[in-house]
Structure formats: C-alpha cells, structure tokens
Amino acid sequence: MNPLPSAAPILLIGLMFILAGCAPKNTAPTFDASSVPTKASRRVTLKEVEPIFSTKCAACHNPMGMDEGVAVGGLVLVHGSAAANLVNAKSTESKLLRVHPGDLAKSYIYHKLNGTFAAVGGTGLKMPLGGTLPPEEISLINDWILSGAPLE
Numbered sequence: 001m002n003p004l005p006s007a008a009p010i011l012l013i014g015l016m017f018i019l020a021g022c023a024p025k026n027t028a029p030t031f032d033a034s035s036v037p038t039k040a041s042r043r044v045t046l047k048e049v050e051p052i053f054s055t056k057c058a059a060c061h062n063p064m065g066m067d068e069g070v071a072v073g074g075l076v077l078v079h080g081s082a083a084a085n086l087v088n089a090k091s092t093e094s095k096l097l098r099v100h101p102g103d104l105a106k107s108y109i110y111h112k113l114n115g116t117f118a119a120v121g122g123t124g125l126k127m128p129l130g131g132t133l134p135p136e137e138i139s140l141i142n143d144w145i146l147s148g149a150p151l152e
C-alpha cells in the first residue's frame with residue numbers, strides 16, 4: 001500500500017500548526033514612530049543594563065551560539081562585550097544600527113524587543129527568543145539608549 005495518502009493529512013495538519021504558531025510572532029504590528037519614547041525617564045548606565053544582557057540573552061548570544069559555533073544574529077552579548085557589539089554597531093539583519101545612541105526608533109534592538117522589527121525592514125523573531133522580558137527591563141534598556149547609551 002502506498003503510505004502517502006494516509007500520511008498527507010497528518011503532514012498537512014502539522015504544517016498548519018507550525019504556521020499558526022509562527023504567525024502571531026511574525027506578524028509585524030504597524031510601527032508608529034510617534035509612540036516611541038524620545039526622552040529617558042532617568043539616566044541609566046551600562047552597569048544597570050549589562051546584567052539583563054548576560055542573564056537573558058548571552059545563553060544564545062555568545063561566540064558558540066546555540067551549538068552551531070556561530071554567534072546567533074552575529075551578535076555576542078556576554079558580560080563585558082555587550083556595549084561594543086551594540087552601540088553604533090551595524091545590525092546583521094536590518095539596515096539600522098543595533099543601538100543608535102539617543103534614538104530608539106533608529107535602534108534595531110528596540111524593534112527586536114518590541115516586535116516591530118519587520119516594519120523597519122528587519123527579519124527573524126521577537127527577542128528574547130522563546131521568552132519575554134518584564135516591562136521594567138525593557139524600560140531600563142530604552143532609558144539606557146535614550147541616555148545616549150553610556151559605556152559605563
């Protein structure tokens with residue numbers, strides 16, 4: 001008996017589940033630049049945001065990546081190297097800088113954390129992949145960028 005006719009519906013259902021699971025993350029909310037904060041609520045230093053990068057991002061964003069031996073997104077966020085790889089550094093998957101000091105709308109990391117990356121010409125999925133950052137940590141990163149992304 002040809003196994004294909006019985007396997008096809010199962011494959012199709014599986015595909016639908018995969019597509020349904022990806023759809024909400026891939027659908028870019030329309031990006032409204034006027035909704036992006038332009039002023040820091042207070043000055044935030046690198047010391048305050050670096051622990052977020054090393055505990056929530058570096059498990060994937062390290063020189064070994066997620067097992068492939070390549071940093072995912074070409075981005076290393078381990079302690080001590082986050083600032084150099086973010087501030088004024090070109091994004092690999094968009095035309096923006098990863099962190100444009102003082103300007104959230106031009107900072108690709110902002111769009112990766114807020115899910116608006118597709119609206120600014122980016123690709124991939126919302127960060128942190130497979131998890132979420134609490135709003136207060138997103139605000140802290142925003143305020144650091146709006147503080148001019150100080151290197152200390």
Ligand code: HEC
Nearest residue numbers: 056057060072073075091092093109112124125127128129
């Ligand atoms: C589970 C693994 C994983 C975690 C955790 C993770 N990332 Fe990513 N990140 C990826 C992968 C894979 C890519 C490339 C594909 C994509 O963009 O979806 C990526 C891409 C990126 C990019 C795009 C890089 C570029 O130059 O264009 C940024 C920015 C980014 N991640 C920031 C973060 C930040 C900030 C955190 C922590 C809050 C984080 N990621 C946590 C896996 C991860």
